[in-house]
Amino acid sequence: MLVVTGRAHRDAVCRQLPEIDDADLVLESEPKDSGAAIGLAAAILHERDPDTIMGSFAADQVISPDELFHEAVREAIHAAAAGKIVTIGIKPTHASTGFGYIRAGKNLDVDGAPSAQAVVEFVEKPSEEVAQEYLDSGEYVWNAGMFVAPVALMLKHLEANQPELFAGVQEIAKAWDTPQRDEVQARVWPTLPKIAIDYAVAEPAAAAGDVAVVPGTFRWDDVGDFASVGRLNSAKEVKDVTVIGEGARVFTEDASGVVVSDTKRVIALIGIKDVVVVDTPDALLVMHKEHSQRVKQAVDALKASGDTDVL
Numbered sequence: 575m576l577v578v579t580g581r582a583h584r585d586a587v588c589r590q591l592p593e594i595d596d597a598d599l600v601l602e603s604e605p606k607d608s609g610a611a612i613g614l615a616a617a618i619l620h621e622r623d624p625d626t627i628m629g630s631f632a633a634d635q636v637i638s639p640d641e642l643f644h645e646a647v648r649e650a651i652h653a654a655a656a657g658k659i660v661t662i663g664i665k666p667t668h669a670s671t672g673f674g675y676i677r678a679g680k681n682l683d684v685d686g687a688p689s690a691q692a693v694v695e696f697v698e699k700p701s702e703e704v705a706q707e708y709l710d711s712g713e714y715v716w717n718a719g720m721f722v723a724p725v726a727l728m729l730k731h732l733e734a735n736q737p738e739l740f741a742g743v744q745e746i747a748k749a750w751d752t753p754q755r756d757e758v759q760a761r762v763w764p765t766l767p768k769i770a771i772d773y774a775v776a777e778p779a780a781a782a783g784d785v786a787v788v789p790g791t792f793r794w795d796d797v798g799d800f801a802s803v804g805r806l807n808s809a810k811e812v813k814d815v816t817v818i819g820e821g822a823r824v825f826t827e828d829a830s831g832v833v834v835s836d837t838k839r840v841i842a843l844i845g846i847k848d849v850v851v852v853d854t855p856d857a858l859l860v861m862h863k864e865h866s867q868r869v870k871q872a873v874d875a876l877k878a879s880g881d882t883d884v885l
Contacts, residue, residue, distance in 0.1 A: 576600060576618065578611040579633075597751060603763055609739055609774035610766045612721070613732050617747030620725040627654045628728070630721045630771075634797045642792035649788045650722035652686030658786040659723040659731070659779050660690065663715030664794045669705035672799065672867035674698045674717035674772060678787050693785040696777045702864070715789055717772065718796070731779040739774060742766045799866030800832055800850045800859075815843060831863060857884040 577587055578600040587599065600614060612630050619626045629647060637643050650660040663676050679692040696717065700708065708714040721728075733740040742762050749758035779785050795802050803818070814830040822835035829843035834852045841851055850866060852859040859869070876885055 576615045578602065578615055580605065597755075603760065605768075606763070606766050607768045608719070608771040609732075609736065609769040610743065610763075612771045613729070613736075613739060613774070614743040614746055616723075616725040616728045616732070617743040618750050620729055621747050621750065624726055626725045627651055628721075628723060628725050630719075630723075632719050632796075635718065636793075636795045636797060638793050643790070646788050646790045646792065647722065649687040649690060650720075653682065653684050653690040653786045653788060654722045654724055656682070656684045656687075657724070657727065657784070658682070658690075659721060659727055659776065659784055660786045660788055661693070661776065662718055662720040662722070662790045663787045664718045664790050666709050666714065666716050669702060669709045670716070670867075671699055671702050671705055673796070675700060675705070675708050675714040676717050676787050677714050678789075682786055684786075687786075687788060690786045690788050692783070693780045693787050696772060696780050696785075698772060715787065717776075718790070718794060719772075721771070721776070727779075727784065728775060731775045731782070731784065735778045736767060736769060736774045739767045739769065799869065800834060800852060801863040801866040803832065803834070 575591075575594065576598050577591065577594060579587055579602065581601045581603060584599070584601055588594070600611075600618070602611065615630065616628055619628055629650070646662050650662055653660045661676060663678065666675075675697045676693055677695040677697070679694040682690045682692055684690050697704075697708075697714075729740065732743075742765060746759050746762050749755050776785060795805060797803065812824050813826045815824060815826045816832045817824050817835070818833065819835035821838060822833060823838060823840045824833050824835070825840060825842040827844045829846050829849065831843070831847070831849035831851070833841055833843070835841060836854045839853060841853060843849060843851070848863040850859070850861050850863055859872075861868070873885060876882065
């Protein structure tokens with residue numbers, strides 16, 4: 575098992591996975607998005623065994639029950655062994671603008687993967703109106719960012735579509751299990767292009783007919799915003815409002831949503847539905863649940879204006 579993460583998370587990863595070898599812990603000096611992270615993992619595994627089938631899974635997802643997840647991964651492995659880059663699709667529960675969407679085509683008739691289908695189209699984070707159309711059509715699943723693929727096929731498409739990124743991860747991978755690892759990684763990693771694996775590999779590979787999807791029937795949530803934190807948190811409920819924070823003081827009347835409080839201020843919600851309130855000593859965030867993904871835009875704007883003290 576390889577873990578790719580930022581340097582800041584090294585100690586936490588080692589506490590949770592004490593059995594992991596140093597050579598299997600890839601620490602990023604700076605974020606380069608999933609293209610570099612997954613590309614380097616694929617390149618390292620290819621150096622060790624070019625016949626490897628890799629599975630790539632993000633750490634910020636909540637999945638249950640395990641058995642259904644394992645079934646989907648097993649199907650994905652069989653489909654990958656048949657020469658496909660396989661993504662595990664999640665049946666949409668609402669018209670989210672925070673996820674990419676996959677349109678599935680014909681069944682591939684792969685032994686061991688009865689539900690594997692060809693991927694016709696990838697669409698990244700559509701508008702709310704388009705997302706609703708996808709949901710109503712029943713033809714689309716969410717792209718959960720899980721990929722199972724032969725490392726050779728993954729690298730083939732990376733080389734064809736992102737040759738600079740491919741050359742960089744290859745250089746690091748060739749030095750990875752040698753004494754030159756740290757020097758080469760420190761020199762090359764900062765020069766790598768920053769791009770998501772969806773754009774670097776998945777979308778062009780789908781256009782070439784090399785991508786399949788296995789629908790996942792397990793429960794899934796991407797912990798990417800405060801709305802998902804509210805769904806998943808077992809904190810107390812105050813009349814349809816999930817309250818997170820020790821000693822939070824919340825009054826509600828005809829309201830629903832999520833309150834995250836790190837202060838002792840009284841927060842009163844009256845006649846407001848699906849609201850998210852995050853109250854900290856130096857900043858206050860108020861938004862509708864539907865706009866949870868747009869927090870990133872506010873963060874970027876604050877960075878641009880120099881107001882980094884509240885981030």
